[in-house]
Amino acid sequence: MFNKETEYALRSLVYIQHQNYQNLRPGIEEIAKEIEAPQAYTAKILQRMVRIGFVNSIKGKGGGFVFDESKPKITLKQLILATEGAKILEGCGFGMKYCDAENPCPLHDQFGPIRDSINRLVSEETIQSLARKTNQAFKVLIH
Amino acid sequence: MFNKETEYALRSLVYIQHQNYQNLRPGIEEIAKEIEAPQAYTAKILQRMVRIGFVNSIKGKGGGFVFDESKPKITLKQLILATEGAKILEGCGFGMKYCDAENPCPLHDQFGPIRDSINRLVSEETIQSLARKTNQAFKVLIH
DNA sequence: TTTTTAATGGACAATAAGGTCTTTTAGTAT
DNA sequence: ATACTAAAAGACCTTATTGTCCATTAAAAA
Numbered sequence: 360m361f362n363k364e365t366e367y368a369l370r371s372l373v374y375i376q377h378q379n380y381q382n383l384r385p386g387i388e389e390i391a392k393e394i395e396a397p398q399a400y401t402a403k404i405l406q407r408m409v410r411i412g413f414v415n416s417i418k419g420k421g422g423g424f425v426f427d428e429s430k431p432k433i434t435l436k437q438l439i440l441a442t443e444g445a446k447i448l449e450g451c452g453f454g455m456k457y458c459d460a461e462n463p464c465p466l467h468d469q470f471g472p473i474r475d476s477i478n479r480l481v482s483e484e485t486i487q488s489l490a491r492k493t494n495q496a497f498k499v500l501i502h
Numbered sequence: 503m504f505n506k507e508t509e510y511a512l513r514s515l516v517y518i519q520h521q522n523y524q525n526l527r528p529g530i531e532e533i534a535k536e537i538e539a540p541q542a543y544t545a546k547i548l549q550r551m552v553r554i555g556f557v558n559s560i561k562g563k564g565g566g567f568v569f570d571e572s573k574p575k576i577t578l579k580q581l582i583l584a585t586e587g588a589k590i591l592e593g594c595g596f597g598m599k600y601c602d603a604e605n606p607c608p609l610h611d612q613f614g615p616i617r618d619s620i621n622r623l624v625s626e627e628t629i630q631s632l633a634r635k636t637n638q639a640f641k642v643l644i645h
Numbered sequence: 646t647t648t649t650t651a652a653t654g655g656a657c658a659a660t661a662a663g664g665t666c667t668t669t670t671a672g673t674a675t
Numbered sequence: 676a677t678a679c680t681a682a683a684a685g686a687c688c689t690t691a692t693t694g695t696c697c698a699t700t701a702a703a704a705a
Contacts, residue, residue: 360590363693366597373608386651400694406653419702420650447503454509465516465632466623473619474503480612489608506663529681543664549683562672563680 370394376490384423513537519633527566578624
């Protein structure tokens with residue numbers, strides 16, 4: 360569904376938040392292992408997440424990644440826009456620029472509601488809400 | 503939503519079928535122009551469509567692309583599987599291998615119905631049904 | 646203050662997606 | 676037959692995605 364960068368970013372952030380909730384502060388090695396993603400690439404992605412301001416990093420011994428609890432929650436939509444852009448969230452399946460009720464593409468009527476559902480979902484769900492739902496063992500479910 | 507190949511293939515095939523319904527047999531130059539896609543790339547994609555057997559081609563003067571009316575209709579799903587694979591149609595947004603009702607990823611409950619809708623849509627709609635819905639000028643709606 | 650630890654930065658490599666160009670092949674019409 | 680037309684084939688190119696590697700920097704512990 361999403362591209363790799365979005366997927367790894369999503370899993371990483373949810374994992375970090377999930378650990379933070381238990382007062383733990385995971386590092387890159389642990390994160391990459393748990394979410395089953397390439398370590399160096401995950402590091403690169405998390406670097407971007409830090410620059411954007413989605414999450415904080417702490418260097419040195421005992422360091423790792425932490426969320427700033429005082430900051431607003433991060434929606435899935437914000438994350439997607441930061442990684443792969445709006446492609447999945449807007450535009451019609453036919454690739455038309457002007458596709459609306461008046462000038463509908465052949466898929467318009469059936470596709471509209473689906474796209475709306477996706478947008479609703481990614482606007483409502485946040486890294487935090489997803490981390491709360493992650494109660495079982497994390498790693499065993501991936502790959 | 504879809505990748506370029508799927509998009510161009512979809513638009514091409516729907517355009518061809520739409521023209522066929524009017525007893526016309528468009529060639530590559532016309533098709534690429536009308537669907538606003540790169541000609542050489544569209545040619546390559548249509549070549550694949552011909553090899554797969556989705557559409558027929560006729561060489562030489564008066565040639566072009568035609569659907570075999572005796573063949574079964576082509577669903578959007580068949581097309582997608584042939585171009586970009588099942589990625590959009592299956593798997594969970596979280597990238598988990600085992601994501602089901604028993605071991606749900608944090609997105610499972612909300613994502614399931616959306617994915618089902620997409621699958622229903624692409625299984626029901628065909629090149630032919632989309633071509634029938636294309637009654638207005640084709641080109642003006644794209645880009 | 647030195648050592649250790651862990652993230653950062655940036656260059657680089659591999660693969661896939663998207664796209665072009667030229668020659669060949671197979672038809673059609675004259 | 677010959678000329679013309681249009682798709683087929685395949686080599687090649689460009690860009691984006693998905694990575695790797697290594698030196699640097701910042702923080703904590705000893």
